[in-house]
Amino acid sequence: MLDRQKMNAKHECPVVLKLVQGRRRCFIPLALKVKWEDWNFKKSLLKEKRGTLEEKIEQQKGNLYLESEVLKIKKILLDFTMMEEDYTLEEVVKSYQYPTSTGGYVYDYMRNIVDSLEKLGKNGNSNVYRGTMGVLQNFHPEQDLTFEGINYSFIKNFEIYLQRKGCKVNTISLYLRTLRSVYNRAIRDGIVAEEYYPFKKITIRKEKTMKRAIYKEEIAAIRDLNISSCRMGLARDIFLFSFYMRGMSFKDIAFLSVSSIVGERLYYSRQKTAQKLNIKITDKAWEIIRKYNDLSDRTSYIFPLIQYPGKNEYHQYKNAYREVNRRLKLIGTMLHFHFPLTTYVARHSWASIAKRSGIPISVISEGLGHDSERTTQIYLDSFENNVLDAANEIITDF
Template sequence: MGYKKNEPKRNCPNREAIQRLIIEKMKEYTDKIIDLKVEKREFTAKTLVEKIKNTHSCKTVGEIFLQQIEQLKRENRIGYALSHTQVYNSLIEFNKHLDIYFSDIDVQWLRKYETWLKGQNLAYNTIGIRFRTLRTVYNIAIKEGYVKAEFYPFKDYKVSKLHENTPKRAIVKDNVIKVMNHKEPVSNSSYNQLAIDLFTFSYLMGGINFTDMARLTGENIMDEQLVYRRKKTRKLIHLPIHPKAMEIMNKYKSDNPYIFPILSSFHKTEQQKLNRIHKVIGKVNACLKTLGDELELDKKLTTYVARHSYATTLKRAGVSTSLICDALGHSSERVTQIYLDSFENTQLKAAMKNLL
């Protein structure tokens, strides 16, 4: 090496490769200096070297996935941890291993994965969930400096195309009232009346979903308002309590810390709570299905139908999508729009008759 000139001697083996390495390394340091100056951040030669070294601490796709799964478990987001685990296992089955870097996942790789998933006979929406989870973890890898944003393949590969419109799950207001007014004989299973009460409560209280209903305690009632944080999105919801909803809550008053007889103080761990909720929602939905058949409704009745029906009824009454979005605790109005019934098309059809 020519120490005075800071470059390899002419007779040095691999001279060109070494020169290229030196140029790349100098560029890396120059780029970092520019970034720090733009951000008006101070640095010394030592801290500059440390910052460059940290950007080189690479982690494989497998390592980042496992890291994220553990983080979700620590946050008690067991459902999300499970969906991440499913994607992790799916990726291993597809690629045989995950000892690769996120920079290796390009558009071509994603297309191959999509083709492979389709070969597994999975529903289109399930494939969409796999890709949205992968995209989420890729964004985490970028944020934590394990891959450069320039490698991000989802600008060209659109996950939105992996969505299939599911049948609308809302029922019209008249049918909702039929369900709410149905009285179960005392001799029948207590689950039947609980099912009707939970459906009614959800419909009257912003379409609150079953998991969030199950977790409500007296602490969620503040100044005649229901205040709770959605388990799924962590959004804080404030809703005025409908008088009939208050009647339902009072009906189930007991020593149980929870408002509804789904969870109890016995259910301590997150897994115990999830198991219990899963068991009860199965029974409740079975009761609602039977009731829906009895009332000859045109859709299968479940607790989730109350959520969709709440959104659609308000929309038909002229309430803005943004307000409905807030009540449902959705991440965006686009998600709310999926919930809304396609009644606008019916109205548009009628209006178009006036064109000629």
């Protein structure tokens, strides 16, 4: 739009980008001044009018400039949206005024992605990109790797390198999908032309993972196991609390504060998706909560997983996650389970037991806090072989 308040003696007004978020607004000045009578207020562009060839060229150049600046803002908004994070006007303006520049070098570009994700608190995603970059640098140590240099042969050789290193199919899939994501972002950012896109003929394989769900009887065995160690007891209680609270994820449990408890319900936002959930606290879950917290300090975390609030909490959470899972695997060994027991088993088990109990997938999906039933289907056991065998006996018994 035109900033009429700054009109000069020639009736020229500075052109500004107007950004509005809720009731807040801000203006970004552009490097262009336009006469009031030359402005098309419907199109927010210079008027297309007759004149000399030079005047027409200047008008077209002005409109191309304006459209390109609007596209920059739209691209910034799209990036924030893809990161599934709330953002402020100030952050949009800062991203517009101080764009990152990588010169088309892959590792510089990936470092920028990692930095951006960390600033947004997306530590899990940033670790995936950092890990992929580390493996890629081991394969191709030269720092001047460009996106044009990543072609079909490069990717296939990278895949062979990962196979020789002993990486499993799904690990290779993760690295390749992350690299593909980086390339797609670089195309959107104008770092590399779409014609160089190397993944058109690349098939990224993915293995179906072993289901990680157990039965009620095994949950009961975990609950009833005689444990003398406090730390082993904490691991067991976190597992059970997750199961009692609709398969709540470990990360959500770690960051639960006493203030999340309102009456008989627990209100929280999922750390992964920011989706807001509230769950009725079951009697068994109350027992576990009161075992670790007297609820007198509303600002404290419910469980002693993050020992030093405000000090590198993400790393504390990751350390606690590793420790709890290490002890759960020991518990699984004590109970002679034939699979590694982890906190994820509690979440999968809640979903699978719900499915066996005849609860609709739509209800299970909402209970887990999933955005779609397709995501939920990944968690659910395919009906186990013994169920299918029993069904086959009934069908074929005539």
